[in-house]
Structure formats: C-alpha cells, structure tokens
Amino acid sequence: MAQFRDMTRAAVFLCLVLIAVAAGPAGAQVTGPSSGPPAAGNPAIPALESERGRRLDELFSRLKEAPDARIARVIDREISLILARSGSDTADLLMARASQAFQRQDQDLSLSLLDAVIDLYPDYVEGWSRRATVYFARKELGRAVADIEQVLRREPRHYGALAGLGMILQQLGNDRQALEVFRRALEINPHLERIPEIVRRLQPKVDGTEL
Helix, strand or coil: CHHHHHHHHHHHHHHHHHHHHHHHHHHHCCCCCCCCCCCCCCCHHHHHHHHHHHHHHHHHHHHHCCCCHHHHHHHHHHHHHHHHCCCCHHHHHHHHHHHHHHHCCCHHHHHHHHHHHHHHCCCCHHHHHHHHHHHHHCCCHHHHHHHHHHHHHHCCCCHHHHHHHHHHHHHCCCHHHHHHHHHHHHHHCCCCCCHHHHHHHHHHHHHCCCC
C-alpha cells in the first residue's frame, strides 16, 4: 500500500511538471499560498495578508458573540472560505482533485494529492485539515492527530480541527482530554452542531457532577 502511494505521489508531481512545461515560462512558475513569504518588490502581498488576518480576527470575535445558530452558520461559512483560499492555482487544482477522489472513495489518490499540496505549501492550513479528514476516514488516527496538530499550530482557533481531535480522543478512550478539547472548540464557536450534546454527556462521566 505504501509503495503504491509513493508511486501515485510521484505521478502527481510528474503531471505538475508536464503542465508547467506545456504552459511555457509563464505557466512554469508555481505560486504559493498567500501565507507564504512576500514576493520581492510587491508590497501589496503583506498588506493583503494583514487584511486577511484582521478579517479573521473580526469574524472569530463575531462568531463567539453570535446570538443564534443561523447567524453563526453565516459567519462559519465566511471563515471557511477565507481559510480555504490558498492563493495558488496549483494548490486549488490539487485540492479540487483530492476532494473529487475522496468522494469517489479513492482515498489513496486523495492522500497523494494532499501530500503534494502539503509538500509544496506547508503553511496552507486547509491542506493539513483535509488530509487529517482522509486519515480519520481510514481510521489512521495517529496520523490524523499529527495533521490536526499542524492545523492548530498555524490556526489555534480552528474549531473544526478541535472538534475532530475531540472525536478521535473519544475513540481512543481519553474522555477527559476529549472534554477539554470540545470545551475549547465551543469557546470559539458556541454554536457547533452536536458538540454541546457530547459535552453534556461527557461532563458527568469525567467530572462526576450532574448537569
């Protein structure tokens, strides 16, 4: 299985090289995501990244104070859209193909494509997050946790990653840590679906208290 995945991964990179060569000098340049280092002589890039950070700060603040689930879902969608922006046509293509492969239940190809995204753009949060999802679906929980750690290192407010980590900790029988992680996720997004009910079930078991 590992040998097949390595071969698929090599094929992905070969396809990228062939696309770049066919596109000529202009197409041969692979642009990285906006979170990468700014290009020399382009002062607009750090300004755009700063604006992106300010927008995320604003949205996370609004999400925490959202009066109801409907408004929270609207804010959640905007946060997801911002986090999904790679700033790279190459990354966007690989991510789209990875999602299609995952939907076809071709998890080996999906992983190989996500490996390529992470190798090319290691600071792109969504690449790590999507790969963690595939690992979770494959029940490779250790690898899923490792990728979630990479997500949270880059965006500690990623409540989706925190919720996923809580689910994994539950499966591993670590209810106390799972409860702590779920609570952290709810501090960021109090309107997460299913998580409040899970917390209500876990709290008496872990804390020994009645709700």
